[in-house]
Amino acid sequence: MTDLPKIHEIRLINARKVMKESGLDRTQFAEKIGMSYNLLSQYIGKNPKKNIGDDTAKKIEEAFHKPLGFLDQSAEIEIDTNIAKQDGSLSGRWVPVKSLSKMGMDGYFSDMGYDGNGGDGYVPSLTAGKYAYAVKGTGDSMYPVVRNGWFLVCDPDAEPQITEFVEVQLKDGRRTIKEFIGIINGVLHVLAVNGNERITFDMDDVDRIVPVVEIIPPSRHHHEIPLMDQS
Secondary structure (H helix, E strand, O other), rough: OOOOOOHHHHHHHHHHHHHHHOOOOOHHHHHHHOHHHHHHHHOOOOOOOOOOOHHHHHHHHHHOOOOOOHHHHOOOOOOOOOEEEOOOOOEEEEEEEEEEEOOOOOOEEEEOOOOOOOOOOOEEHHHHHHHHEEEEEEOOOOOOOOOOOOOOOOOOOOOOOOOOOEEEEEOOOOOEEEEEEEOOOEEEEEEEEOOOOOOEEEHHHHEEEEEEEEEHHHHHHHHOOOOOOOO
């Protein structure tokens, strides 16, 4: 199976092309888009630690007079990730596993990422959107809600719902799964997944809040997308 790039990988490739075509070095490129050199390196460095989100993509497009959505354009034909029944109807989609997350007892996890390209296979989802990705949880810090080896499907296009789980992505690179309570006066309120501790984050420190739309057991994981869903 050909491993074609997904949205985050496409953005990474196009952002690097924009920088190369601009003739600027990384320091100059970072200044142009109003970002620090160190943060930019986390997005487009040799071993990027962050995916280029909508806000960052927009900054690059505006700074270099590119049309909105320019970084999302690709000449590649994307793989069909829809799940087809035997009668030809659709019943969801295959979501690429973006990362193996190493959960810590402090509630944060290290994103050992695959850039959303299915580098660690796929899991089926009935509700996930086009840009959804899955995170494989490791460790027991989220037990019993998420067991070791289970997958969390995160959908950037979904809206956070009160009392449901979200992936909180912080600007310093940390990520954590918490129960969403709400945003009050610029402060994000969440609850620890396996306890009742209320935690707050200043929204100036938050890069993105991504809803968790499904939790998938390891038995549903596939290293490659099956040719036909038999369920």
